[in-house]
Amino acid sequence: MSSSPARARRADARRSRAVILDAAIRLLNARPDASVDAIATAAGVTRQTVYAHFPSRQRLLAAVLDRLTEETVAEMDAAGLDTGPAADALLRLIDAGARTAGRYPVLMQVLSTLPVPAEEDQARHTAVADRLRRVIERGLRTGEFGHHLPVGWLVTATITLSHAASEERTAGRLPDEEADEALRISLLRLLGAE
Amino acid sequence: MSSSPARARRADARRSRAVILDAAIRLLNARPDASVDAIATAAGVTRQTVYAHFPSRQRLLAAVLDRLTEETVAEMDAAGLDTGPAADALLRLIDAGARTAGRYPVLMQVLSTLPVPAEEDQARHTAVADRLRRVIERGLRTGEFGHHLPVGWLVTATITLSHAASEERTAGRLPDEEADEALRISLLRLLGAE
Structure with missing residues (x-):
């Protein structure tokens, strides 16, 4: 005791x-x-x-990244992963992620250039990826999403495209609304959603 | 003189x-x-x-990256951008890029962690992106690819997904052939190709 x-x-x-x-x-x-x-x-x-x-300053930045990941995951869990059409749930997840990132635009830029050990990066991604995987597996199971692509790849591609859209927005190459819309259409196409 | x-x-x-x-x-x-x-x-x-x-060693690595970019672009130009269906031409471009990367698997890993100034990175990407853009614009013009997504975004998404597939392969999360096939299907879906 x-x-x-x-x-x-x-x-x-x-x-x-x-x-x-x-x-x-x-x-x-x-x-x-x-x-x-x-x-x-x-x-x-x-x-x-x-x-x-x-x-070190770098360890502090890594802890900041952990904190923001926790915040993102909490918002994702509040978005209702298991209710309604899988495509809608997936887009709610993506919105939840974008909302956290949108609150800290400058900080997210700093963190994106942080040299992070691969294992730590993996651990942070796992929390986010697990939630995406749950929704994508549901959509594949119910036939809302097309088959022929491995679920792990669909998770990776979803995360990758979300980051790319966010970078296009931050760099001013796409206005906010166009970036959101481009990402939405791209994900639905990629997932083979009807 | x-x-x-x-x-x-x-x-x-x-x-x-x-x-x-x-x-x-x-x-x-x-x-x-x-x-x-x-x-x-x-x-x-x-x-x-x-x-x-x-x-510096870093400047040498940057010059190595320039050289490999030149090699990639040369292979892309040899792949016949302007002949046959746009989807086939795009996949040939992607293959050409993957071939260069495949010749230097270890080196590509080193270079992917190189802290590169954004402008330099942009210049290297431009040479590759210009060629992808040409083929994607052709596919949009002929109606082989679906509309509703900005061409700049389609270029970015294509590059992003190619890198992601290559990382999945390098990390051993997808066998070579499955990674190629996943990328191929994903790009055709993303582009809204029939």
């Missing part, structure tokens, strides 16, 4: 970590080159406290 | 640069972590000569 002071210390550490992450997300989305010092100031802690939680 | 010795010096420099690039491509595809020293040795030149052409 852990002592009360030890529990309190752990709760403190969790809170302090969360406060730093909140500040990092807020600040990096406004100033993508914000230093660890600036993030510490925004969080109201010392630079040493930041480094106690995140040994 | 430039003097003959100056011309000879420039021709020497071009040859020396080409020899270094050839050696770099060969060696990096066998040993992705090969040092500049090892590349110099393989090219039969001094380390100083390599650095005279390429101020």
Whole structure:
């Protein structure tokens, strides 16, 4: 049984970590080159406290990416994966993902250039991919989606096209609405949806 | 009018640069972590000569990427962009691209993790994208491909899906033939080809 002071210390550490992450997300989305010092100031802690939680700026950015992934997955789960036509559910999932990304446009740019170890990247993708797979498998099962393509590939292609549409939007090559519409039509075609 | 010795010096420099690039491509595809020293040795030149052409290992890798892009574009041009059904021409283009990449599997992995300035990346993509665009525009014009999607987006989506299929293959998540077939079906669906 852990002592009360030890529990309190752990709760403190969790809170302090969360406060730093909140500040990092807020600040990096406004100033993508914000230093660890600036993030510490925004969080109201010392630079040493930041480094106690995140040994490097890169580890801090990786934790930010984890936090945004959790946020995305929570929005996806709230979107109703298992109700209504599979194509509609899939588009709701994609919207949920785009909404999170849309809240942090500058930050998403920073994170997209972050050199991330492949395994970590895989773990983050798995949470998102599992939800897409569930909906795509349902659509294949009910015959709403055409066959002839492996489900794993359809998941990959869906994620890939979503990222591409988001990049087209961010780079200003497609206006927001056209990018949404292009992605929607592309996914329905790719999935062989009627 | 430039003097003959100056011309000879420039021709020497071009040859020396080409020899270094050839050696770099060969060696990096066998040993992705090969040092500049090892590349110099393989090219039969001094380390100083390599650095005279390429101020850093990263600049050398960027030049390798340029060279492979040229090779890809040359194969694409030989594939007959303007003959036969547009869908067949597009698949020939994709095959030509995959063939170049397939010759240097290890090197392509190295290059895919290279931090490349966005403008340079854009320039390399433009050469490839221009050729895809030509075939896609032809298919849209003749009615072989379905409308409702902007041609720029179709080019981006085609490139994106090709890269994704190649990654699935490299990562061993899809056997070569299944990856080729998945890409082929996906592109035809995406383009709304009959």
